[in-house]
Amino acid sequence: MSEHTTDDGEADRLASDDAAAIRVAGLTRRFETGEGVETVFSGIDLEIAPGSFVVLIGKSGSGKSTLLDVISGVLEPSEGSVEFVPGDRDAAGNGRNSVEIGHVFQSPRLLPWDTAVENIEFVHENDPDYTDDLAREYLDLVGLSAHYEKFPGQLSGGQRQRVGIARALSIDPEVLLLDEPFSNLDEITADSLRRELLSVWRELGKTVLFVTHDITEAVQLADRILMLGDGEIYADLEVDLPRPRDVDSAEFVRFRGRAVERFHSIDGGEDGR
Numbered sequence: 001m002s003e004h005t006t007d008d009g010e011a012d013r014l015a016s017d018d019a020a021a022i023r024v025a026g027l028t029r030r031f032e033t034g035e036g037v038e039t040v041f042s043g044i045d046l047e048i049a050p051g052s053f054v055v056l057i058g059k060s061g062s063g064k065s066t067l068l069d070v071i072s073g074v075l076e077p078s079e080g081s082v083e084f085v086p087g088d089r090d091a092a093g094n095g096r097n098s099v100e101i102g103h104v105f106q107s108p109r110l111l112p113w114d115t116a117v118e119n120i121e122f123v124h125e126n127d128p129d130y131t132d133d134l135a136r137e138y139l140d141l142v143g144l145s146a147h148y149e150k151f152p153g154q155l156s157g158g159q160r161q162r163v164g165i166a167r168a169l170s171i172d173p174e175v176l177l178l179d180e181p182f183s184n185l186d187e188i189t190a191d192s193l194r195r196e197l198l199s200v201w202r203e204l205g206k207t208v209l210f211v212t213h214d215i216t217e218a219v220q221l222a223d224r225i226l227m228l229g230d231g232e233i234y235a236d237l238e239v240d241l242p243r244p245r246d247v248d249s250a251e252f253v254r255f256r257g258r259a260v261e262r263f264h265s266i267d268g269g270e271d272g273r
């Protein structure tokens with residue numbers, strides 16, 4: 001394990017023109033509540049490489065979802081800025097100006113009266129080139145070829161989450177944000193979805209920012225783990241384990257042990273697994 005450097009070999013190998021870099025500067029978010037003003041985090045600076053798989057981990061209430069929501073634009077920052085730099089932007093600043101962001105939530109937020117295909121069609125309402133073939137292509141990618149016409153109520157929890165991932169990917173985002181997407185699933189389903197997500201990431205080369213409170217999941221997935229607590233990123237770890245990762249291997253167990261130690265090096269919040 002080493003503190004992160006800009007020399008992120010894994011990320012460089014995977015980076016593609018379809019992935020964007022994320023630049024966060026001086027990011028602060030406060031909430032006004034009946035009990036006064038709460039500062040969730042302040043002055044966060046971050047540079048996330050295009051095509052990298054970054055996991056944001058922190059104890060319950062540390063502000064992971066708030067940080068993801070500010071990065072995605074769902075919430076305004078109180079101070080500071082978030083910038084997405086398209087992969088095709090050259091040194092002179094020429095290239096695409098806008099970046100698409102895919103968002104996968106803890107619960108997949110599907111429309112219950114729409115089929116899997118229609119749930120994907122829904123996010124393409126303003127896309128004149130959309131056809132159901134596009135929805136089917138992304139459902140195939142997440143292993144749902146036999147379930148195009150099923151309604152959410154006819155799908156298992158893992159299958160519903162797959163539709164959510166397919167829907168986020170179908171807009172061809174340069175950045176994919178996932179907020180504890182597998183935390184409501186049994187471990188076997190979660191593990192198979194983790195493998196699928198990694199394979200999709202390798203195939204499509206997106207920049208991924210993934211939130212979890214589960215350290216094993218973080219070490220399984222990440223190029224880089226950011227630990228959030230006490231209102232700041234208090235650890236920034238490069239995960240230099242080879243892929244595919246075996247959670248039972250000695251090197252994985254050793255790395256995980258050191259990450260757990262680092263995770264608990266600040267007080268407060270609930271334990272990570």
Ligand SMILES: Nc1ncnc2c1ncn2[C@@H]1O[C@H](COP(=O)(O)OP(=O)(O)OP(=O)(O)O)[C@@H](O)[C@H]1O
Pocket residue numbers: 031032033038040058059060061062063064065066067213
């Ligand atoms: N809309 C809001 N208004 C007021 N306070 C909020 C709001 N949203 C979040 N907070 C506060 O911000 C802090 C961080 O919340 P957040 O949901 O980002 O944490 P988290 O790390 O994602 O937690 P968990 O792992 O339990 O989901 C909490 O103290 C919470 O009460």
